[in-house]
Amino acid sequence: MIVAARAADEALSRASAWEIVGGLSEPSKMPAYSYGLPAKECRVGSKLVGVPGSVCHGCYALKGNYRFNNVQRAQYRRLESLTHPRWTEAMIHLMHAIDMRHFRWHDSGDIQSPTHLANIVAVAQASPQVRFWLPTREKVFVSSHLKRHGAFPENLVVRLSATMVDGPPPAGFAHTSTVVTSGASCPAPLQNNACGTCRACWDPEVQNVSYKKH
Ligand code: SF4
Numbered sequence: 001m002i003v004a005a006r007a008a009d010e011a012l013s014r015a016s017a018w019e020i021v022g023g024l025s026e027p028s029k030m031p032a033y034s035y036g037l038p039a040k041e042c043r044v045g046s047k048l049v050g051v052p053g054s055v056c057h058g059c060y061a062l063k064g065n066y067r068f069n070n071v072q073r074a075q076y077r078r079l080e081s082l083t084h085p086r087w088t089e090a091m092i093h094l095m096h097a098i099d100m101r102h103f104r105w106h107d108s109g110d111i112q113s114p115t116h117l118a119n120i121v122a123v124a125q126a127s128p129q130v131r132f133w134l135p136t137r138e139k140v141f142v143s144s145h146l147k148r149h150g151a152f153p154e155n156l157v158v159r160l161s162a163t164m165v166d167g168p169p170p171a172g173f174a175h176t177s178t179v180v181t182s183g184a185s186c187p188a189p190l191q192n193n194a195c196g197t198c199r200a201c202w203d204p205e206v207q208n209v210s211y212k213k214h
Pocket of ligand 1: 192
């Protein structure tokens with residue numbers, strides 16, 4: 001009885017789970033909640049942003065609304081939350097408490113550590129009702145995770161992003177994305193900059209998605 005009472009005390013509410021992870025974001029283009037981290041803290045991207053011709057040069061997540069103080073504060077709050085001992089539990093709680101079918105990791109920012117990636121995988125494993133899309137430039141974290149733990153869960157599509165505009169997709173990964181000056185497969189620019197009914201980024205059958213350079 002005492003153990004049961006303690007477990008009930010410690011059970012997360014939706015509000016406390018939201019607070020632990022620093023809240024979710026709702027990009028207007030997306031049909032789903034997302035989780036935005038500061039783009040300045042991208043490990044690979046923060047170096048590429050200074051390289052002309054790279055896909056990070058002129059990064060959208062360092063411009064426009066993303067520069068507002070309230071957005072920045074929320075992103076850094078989430079960044080700090082990644083090491084909270086109940087982060088994974090809280091995120092799983094939200095995946096079940098909120099009616100969602102799709103979720104995008106990182107409309108801004110990227111994987112911060114091997115533990116961060118492992119926690120994302122744990123969230124996907126515990127939330128089979130949600131399809132997850134994780135775009136990333138962190139090849140080293142992804143490769144070492146695959147080597148140690150095997151394939152990602154079926155409901156988590158991890159897309160490795162190309163380095164250069166009009167460059168090839170990263171080799172050796174099941175799911176990738178590229179940025180092109182013409183012939184993009186992403187229909188968003190033709191439909192009000194929104195996904196609409198398209199879910200290609202979340203679709204494990206789609207090996208590569210190409211985005212038009214902004
Ligand atoms: S390819 Fe489809 S799902 Fe991906 S960003 Fe473009 S419109 Fe959205």
